[in-house]
Amino acid sequence: MATEGSNSPLRFASVEASVPKITIQFCIQCKWNLRAAYYAQELLQTFSTSLGEVSLRPSTGGVFIVTLETFNQHSVLESHTIWDRKRDGGFPETKELKKKVRDIIDPQRDLGHVDGKKSATNPPAHPANAGHTRELKDVAAQVVDGPVKVSKLQDNRPESLGVQLVQAQNSSKSQDKAECEDCK
Template structure:
């Protein structure tokens, strides 16, 4: 009997500017998200154009540094992702 493949998980993509040396920040955010959603999401780090730091979920923009004029906080990304993929799921201290 053939195993049924698991459905694809939501993809969080973090597009960052390598010239600005934002890989470390992108990797830290990816780690924070994967600790919180270890079995629910996949995370992709992707170098982009000058000055970019965008976070998307399945192609939908969650956060843009250019628009917000700051970097995202892990708490706000966790809440935004949770609200889209598992609205009833508690996030512990990230809900406060």
């Protein structure tokens, strides 16, 4: 900026606000960057150009907050906390996050299957694959609940779906891993 008495001309910048704007603030110590990127991708896929911007904001301290900025009818910028991990208890289901965003930016918008409606374009599941999803969910639940070693699916078929599960081991956290107090 030019000061009085200087020969430099004054310069003005135009700032354009990209609204509605979603910001996902996430803890890098907790390694929630992939989760934040996933939510950003899902929101962009669903709302596309109805959103002006989706940004990721790295933070620390166990933070995971999704905010939405919009203009109200008086052109005043408002900030809405869509989700706060500490306030709301954990992480949102993707469909819940989409509904909360929709309810603010476009309440009349139909979210299809997210709203509990079946899409007419989805083909029925192939009968040959009907049991695969169930079996994989059961195996995944076992992995989450404790160590398991699986080399073949229940009916002795090789893992043709590209799924290889190896023994999950509960290991102590590395001493050099920097964690926030919230995540210990």
